[in-house]
Amino acid sequence: MNFDLKTLAKGAAWLALFAAAPAFAQEAAAVASAAVDAAPVVADAVAAAAPVVAEAAAPTPDKGDTAFMMIATVLVLMMILPGLQLFYGGLTRSKNMLSTMTQIGAATCFAMLIWVVYGYTMAFGPDASDAMKPFISNFDKMFLAGVTPDSTAATFTKDVVIPEYVFIAFQMTFAAITVSLVLGSVVERIKFSAVMVFTLVWLTIVYFPIAHMVWAAGGLFFEMGALDFAGGTVVHINAGVSALVAAIILGKRIGFPKEAMAPHSLTLTMVGTGLLWVGWFGFNAGSALEANGSAALAMINTFVATASAALFWMLAERLAGHKPSSLGLASGIIAGLVAVTPAAGNSGPFGAIVLGAVAAMVCYAAVAYLKPKLGYDDSLDAFGIHGIGGMVGAIGTGVVYSPALGGPGPADYDMGAKLLVQFQAVGTTIVWAAVGTVIAIYIAKALTGLRVTPEVEREGLDLGEHGERAYNN
Amino acid sequence: MNFDLKTLAKGAAWLALFAAAPAFAQEAAAVASAAVDAAPVVADAVAAAAPVVAEAAAPTPDKGDTAFMMIATVLVLMMILPGLQLFYGGLTRSKNMLSTMTQIGAATCFAMLIWVVYGYTMAFGPDASDAMKPFISNFDKMFLAGVTPDSTAATFTKDVVIPEYVFIAFQMTFAAITVSLVLGSVVERIKFSAVMVFTLVWLTIVYFPIAHMVWAAGGLFFEMGALDFAGGTVVHINAGVSALVAAIILGKRIGFPKEAMAPHSLTLTMVGTGLLWVGWFGFNAGSALEANGSAALAMINTFVATASAALFWMLAERLAGHKPSSLGLASGIIAGLVAVTPAAGNSGPFGAIVLGAVAAMVCYAAVAYLKPKLGYDDSLDAFGIHGIGGMVGAIGTGVVYSPALGGPGPADYDMGAKLLVQFQAVGTTIVWAAVGTVIAIYIAKALTGLRVTPEVEREGLDLGEHGERAYNN
Amino acid sequence: MNFDLKTLAKGAAWLALFAAAPAFAQEAAAVASAAVDAAPVVADAVAAAAPVVAEAAAPTPDKGDTAFMMIATVLVLMMILPGLQLFYGGLTRSKNMLSTMTQIGAATCFAMLIWVVYGYTMAFGPDASDAMKPFISNFDKMFLAGVTPDSTAATFTKDVVIPEYVFIAFQMTFAAITVSLVLGSVVERIKFSAVMVFTLVWLTIVYFPIAHMVWAAGGLFFEMGALDFAGGTVVHINAGVSALVAAIILGKRIGFPKEAMAPHSLTLTMVGTGLLWVGWFGFNAGSALEANGSAALAMINTFVATASAALFWMLAERLAGHKPSSLGLASGIIAGLVAVTPAAGNSGPFGAIVLGAVAAMVCYAAVAYLKPKLGYDDSLDAFGIHGIGGMVGAIGTGVVYSPALGGPGPADYDMGAKLLVQFQAVGTTIVWAAVGTVIAIYIAKALTGLRVTPEVEREGLDLGEHGERAYNN
Amino acid sequence: MKLVIAVIKPFKLDDVREALSAAGVQGMTVSEVKGFGRQKGQTEIYRGAEYTTHMVPKIKIEVVVEDGQAAQVVETIQQAAHTGSIGDGKIFVADIGQAVRIRTGETNETAL
Amino acid sequence: MKLVIAVIKPFKLDDVREALSAAGVQGMTVSEVKGFGRQKGQTEIYRGAEYTTHMVPKIKIEVVVEDGQAAQVVETIQQAAHTGSIGDGKIFVADIGQAVRIRTGETNETAL
Amino acid sequence: MKLVIAVIKPFKLDDVREALSAAGVQGMTVSEVKGFGRQKGQTEIYRGAEYTTHMVPKIKIEVVVEDGQAAQVVETIQQAAHTGSIGDGKIFVADIGQAVRIRTGETNETAL
Numbered sequence A, B, C: 001m002n003f004d005l006k007t008l009a010k011g012a013a014w015l016a017l018f019a020a021a022p023a024f025a026q027e028a029a030a031v032a033s034a035a036v037d038a039a040p041v042v043a044d045a046v047a048a049a050a051p052v053v054a055e056a057a058a059p060t061p062d063k064g065d066t067a068f069m070m071i072a073t074v075l076v077l078m079m080i081l082p083g084l085q086l087f088y089g090g091l092t093r094s095k096n097m098l099s100t101m102t103q104i105g106a107a108t109c110f111a112m113l114i115w116v117v118y119g120y121t122m123a124f125g126p127d128a129s130d131a132m133k134p135f136i137s138n139f140d141k142m143f144l145a146g147v148t149p150d151s152t153a154a155t156f157t158k159d160v161v162i163p164e165y166v167f168i169a170f171q172m173t174f175a176a177i178t179v180s181l182v183l184g185s186v187v188e189r190i191k192f193s194a195v196m197v198f199t200l201v202w203l204t205i206v207y208f209p210i211a212h213m214v215w216a217a218g219g220l221f222f223e224m225g226a227l228d229f230a231g232g233t234v235v236h237i238n239a240g241v242s243a244l245v246a247a248i249i250l251g252k253r254i255g256f257p258k259e260a261m262a263p264h265s266l267t268l269t270m271v272g273t274g275l276l277w278v279g280w281f282g283f284n285a286g287s288a289l290e291a292n293g294s295a296a297l298a299m300i301n302t303f304v305a306t307a308s309a310a311l312f313w314m315l316a317e318r319l320a321g322h323k324p325s326s327l328g329l330a331s332g333i334i335a336g337l338v339a340v341t342p343a344a345g346n347s348g349p350f351g352a353i354v355l356g357a358v359a360a361m362v363c364y365a366a367v368a369y370l371k372p373k374l375g376y377d378d379s380l381d382a383f384g385i386h387g388i389g390g391m392v393g394a395i396g397t398g399v400v401y402s403p404a405l406g407g408p409g410p411a412d413y414d415m416g417a418k419l420l421v422q423f424q425a426v427g428t429t430i431v432w433a434a435v436g437t438v439i440a441i442y443i444a445k446a447l448t449g450l451r452v453t454p455e456v457e458r459e460g461l462d463l464g465e466h467g468e469r470a471y472n473n
Numbered sequence D, E, F: 001m002k003l004v005i006a007v008i009k010p011f012k013l014d015d016v017r018e019a020l021s022a023a024g025v026q027g028m029t030v031s032e033v034k035g036f037g038r039q040k041g042q043t044e045i046y047r048g049a050e051y052t053t054h055m056v057p058k059i060k061i062e063v064v065v066e067d068g069q070a071a072q073v074v075e076t077i078q079q080a081a082h083t084g085s086i087g088d089g090k091i092f093v094a095d096i097g098q099a100v101r102i103r104t105g106e107t108n109e110t111a112l
């Protein structure tokens, strides 16, 4: 019911917006396309970060970079559809398979539209007032006003740029996957309509600001010099913490933990794992914004940290007296990918291997021991793996960055100071995400009721919410 | 039975051809590699379109473009295997899963061989006589005669070229996916042997000519200045209309529409949908033939138009009083991709969003209301989505191209005139495709009997046609 | 049990190694990054092969090449996870699905770690003593000592280089997929722990040396001028022969061949086939190490040889009096890909088509007639397709390379001489692989017992070895 | 009461169900089974390995009816499931001593 | 001996199994079935095509018990499987003339 | 006639089928079931969450035979399905009052 109205509203709203858009664009056309800034990493990249006004003498994109970033963007989409859909979906019961895939798919689509309407400008638009600047940009680029095929975005190298549309698309996929990750803790019981409302609110008050803080020049963490190569804070800690809060507010699934809720298809979960790993190279290496040595470093780290985490998770299972499992392999792969995300271009290969091993061990403990003890129902362990793994990665990055450990840090690297910064960034993110999620979830509850009826939950959300079965003859 | 003989014949034929090939190649070796033309878009690209004879001073490919186009080509293959196989296969009943996947796979393989033997030269070979020129090129490049690793193909930018082998491979995947799309309306009852014969004839008399008309300098629509960035006419209208005609001639599946024919795995259909979306970036952005701003524009449009269509299809379901479904999401995604194909580089992001929304609504109506009313059995709605969506896209492109709507059209853009051209192109394609399909299907019928026996249809084509079961223990 | 201890040991070992690594790195930092050599192809590439010491005037990578090679590397990973996992897994019985996927996944992860620790330096490190040189490099690059984001690796073109990290990652995926391929003959009965031990030993004594022999300047086959564009010998003959030997030592599955052991999901096998084909372009075209015409040639050959093999396998089925099957299509695709691997950049498109057709026919005969006759149990036909197909490809490459057949060989190409070389390379590889596998398997047997108990085998390795079921409700 | 067990060809299920409803049967329980009998299974070939499954997919219908109704139910099923080709299946009838409707606790005839 | 056949709602299986164990039943055999009856199936819609499945997923439990135990077993099942809403299912009781434990060859009561 | 119901270990199906054919049985109906009994199910662990399924996969064979043949059929199954380890399964025998071959309408013994 709710969905009905809301969707209608939404539909109308958009149509209105879109009608308005061109007008906007026209006015704005005058404005020179200001190159955006996206430096994910180190403070001294700020130089490159200064907006460069496009002009005759403006640098033009290298086609190698453009090609690389376009493919990287596509790879991140593959992480979501079908990657995450399969990874998460395989872990649910078959009666909720479609609901899980549909919630992820629809949230992703919605996030994309929100992104081009006002998300991009909030995160990477022109500078806002000094008061707002640390938290968001201004709204001058709503509807991508003024962006043309010739506009460019800065990279971390002076005078090296990429087409702004590519940068917009690349960052768009980050917003989409982050909100999708949150859903892992609430599937099998949250209403589809609630997911749509949550997506809208959560992106607006949690994701866009944090993305700005970490990656935009002037952003809070960015100015603090926090290390986050590909988004460990913005994406994983953010999603993980939000998932935990959402799961707690939503409550447990009927029958949890008494009833067996075995994954309906670990086969599909393994497929999703593979696609996530494959796509993650777009995510991590692509965050270099150039096809260069830094991307290459991020790539090899994304191989070895992951491989290490996968084997160490299975090792942890053995140490716990169990059999090494396929789900252990898959979970380790994801934990490793999560942990190496902030460290991708900020570590040497062996630092990355150790980071992956530690993340796997810690996440295993969180999922196998902490969760049962605390008793919350994080259906697919979005917090246990993305939240915890993200924190291990964020802090660990401060360690492996050290040249003494083979990292790319400067010779005079001050680990203590950097760790402090990392902790501050992590802490702030945790608080911000938690508060924002509480707000977003309660708004969704007010508008949609949030949770399906026990009958629907028992019969499965596929039939109850979507009128379909995942499998027939 | 039929297949036996025919395949044998085919086998023999090829071997003969291949034996002949090198000889061919040798003779032709003398011929300078004429750069081919592939301008998908606007008339004023004709400049770039003029064949450039390779010589010392000839432009050499930019490695960024080459890298991009090679990956784009690979992405289009992924759309077919496994993308389309899963999207279509998941919608069939389990007893016909392998048959659906095999028909697509074998038609694709066959199309590739036909393409290098004479398809490429028919569509993009050297100019034919003035009389033939609007419809096909000449046959001088049969067996890719004269093409070497150093031959190049022109792009839309003067003096920018890519290796001809890459252009050949890229276009080859288009031929393969188009014929595969047609099969969506006839699966679950057409003979495998009939599919092979149909592929041969249909590509020859329908696809190659239309590809030439749209994309080759001198081609009918190309000279008319029809807008078709990535092949909305050639691929989707063409496939959709052919699918409709084929389905009508073939007749309904036993038990349609009385018996329930629920998709056997919407899970796999969702996976296919994701892979199709991912691969479609190779299809749309790749059609720019360069890693440049135009490709970037095509990319962002391929994101937002699709996202919009997916949500609006689900909205349409709500408006119709149903639950928003996962198949709705998937269908909307495909409808959006189809509609944005001709508009990819010819629209602004918000024009694309509106285009996607409209396409979703119209396709939903076609599938949910028009089809039942007319009563034909288009098994997987190849016409309802590719045909209708393609038409909405082709016409819509004439609208969103307007700078007044944020499109890249010239300031003095004459929408009325362009729309007329679009309508002509669409109309001609519809007629050509319909007539050609009638011929192709009846030839297939004469040679193979076209349709499986009722026993085989009832038991399933997997066992009856291929002697296999898709699922065992 | 065994696994427990061994894993622990392994865990400890690594941690030790990794601790040591940075130290290593530091020392080595002084060493100039010697560009590695990877010439897969012809003797006259040796020029390019000479180590180039990095210096001010050193060439810098073209971003187009870097972008291409990074994506190519990712594509090869996709061949393994999820490609090969699905292709192989779909062919097993459902009770062994996870075990098959997990063995491949874990072996791949382990191979990656081994590669960066000492595999890379063994295969592509600095020259060893003249006595060792033909077989392995020296160990100076253990732990990738001295490699930085700025180090580069040579290509086949003078002064064209790519980042060394990219080359390392690209080659790493080759090692991982090769050992995974071997598993195809032993799944459904080999212990997980045995797979891990086998991986360690086999890579060390079989893969690294053969990779060096074929691809490194100074390598035995390389100096002989053996043609192997993308690794037909190193990867496929090597894996195929090892698989056969391993299967024979391990013995047949309980109930083979009496009991029906139908593939549990040909659907997934088809999906894996598609992903393997898609990824194989990274494998074959990527082996050009540049985004150039040679890569383009490799790409088009990887399309047409495969298409031809797929159709000719189905034709072979017809000739044998059976129905053309989906598994036939899939098997033909793989056989074609295997056969074209060494020929990718060494053949014209029509030579490739013939090569694919021949490979399909021969592999079909091997699988359908030879195997039953000899009576060994190569569960998934790793030998029948990779071994036999690899040999057809290696020998065939010597034929299709000839300019007289449209190949890129020199005008004065001496086919007889080259064929002799090819035979020598193939023969040596067969012997080396066979002997090495015997050693590796018996070590695994000594340490782990090699084979699961009859109870576990009957109940399925998923439950018995991993404590999971692939499919639940 | 009688328990009528019918093993039929899968594609006949709808016809049988409709025929039974028409004949006034209120409920039935259906399961997917594999049948072994005169009808031989399909041959499947995977890479030259030939498997002839002796088992053919069938549908088993179990319906409990009043004694008086049994004959007519058997009759109805036999007609609706009949194709005349081998493998049409069987109908078996057994005695049921007691029936209970879980929802209401009603027993025997009233429970059907 | 008696064969007690119960058709119940799937999510009630655990409750029933536990109740029966508590009641001293040592074993049972369970199968997934589809039920046709008063309870109507869900409507599914695929691209506007509407399917109302008449068949509802159910679980069939078969348990063989001594004659004396039958009444109590029926009772137990009826209570454990009861929700009061349409579709709760049925319980049927039939006679079993002989029982054998394959492992030991024991027969009848001792075989259960 | 008698309905012989046997619940056996899945991997024993082929042996039993062959033994029955050898013993002259013309047909049977087989279904996949889950068994609950002395034999305990496997323990599965997913991310530390442990599930012990009480249900073990089994195969149920139903074969209707002439009264005279029943004893021998039970005997045959018991031997063919026997492994001696827990979980071998059970055989139950019930009466069948009537049998019909759908294809021909033949009844009782002639219908088997």
Ligand SMILES: Nc1ncnc2c1ncn2[C@@H]1O[C@H](COP(=O)(O)OP(=O)(O)O)[C@@H](O)[C@H]1O
Pocket: D007, D034, D035, D036, D037, D038, D039, D040, D056, D058, D085, D086, D087, D088, D089, D090, F026, F027, F028, F029, F030, F062, F063, F064, F065, F101, F102, F103, F112
């Ligand atoms: N004696 C039997 N007991 C139980 N089921 C049987 C028996 N004989 C046949 N059936 C079932 O009936 C089905 C059809 O029997 P079959 O001999 O193949 O053809 P027909 O019914 O035409 O004689 C079989 O597949 C099997 O499921």
Ligand SMILES: Nc1ncnc2c1ncn2[C@@H]1O[C@H](COP(=O)(O)OP(=O)(O)O)[C@@H](O)[C@H]1O
Pocket: D026, D027, D028, D029, D030, D062, D063, D064, D065, D101, D102, D103, D112, E007, E034, E035, E036, E037, E038, E039, E056, E058, E085, E086, E087, E088, E089, E090
């Ligand atoms: N006459 C019957 N014979 C066999 N099974 C029956 C019969 N009637 C009902 N059933 C089974 O019992 C289930 C529940 O019956 P239904 O009429 O839907 O609800 P209720 O048990 O509340 O009356 C049905 O789904 C079917 O499986």
Ligand SMILES: Nc1ncnc2c1ncn2[C@@H]1O[C@H](COP(=O)(O)OP(=O)(O)O)[C@@H](O)[C@H]1O
Pocket: E026, E027, E028, E029, E030, E062, E063, E064, E065, E101, E102, E103, E112, F007, F034, F035, F036, F037, F038, F039, F056, F058, F085, F086, F087, F088, F089, F090
């Ligand atoms: N009382 C019973 N009624 C119906 N089926 C039973 C009964 N007892 C056991 N079974 C079936 O027999 C199977 C084997 O029984 P179980 O007690 O595990 O071993 P055993 O047969 O060796 O005593 C069970 O899995 C169940 O399917």
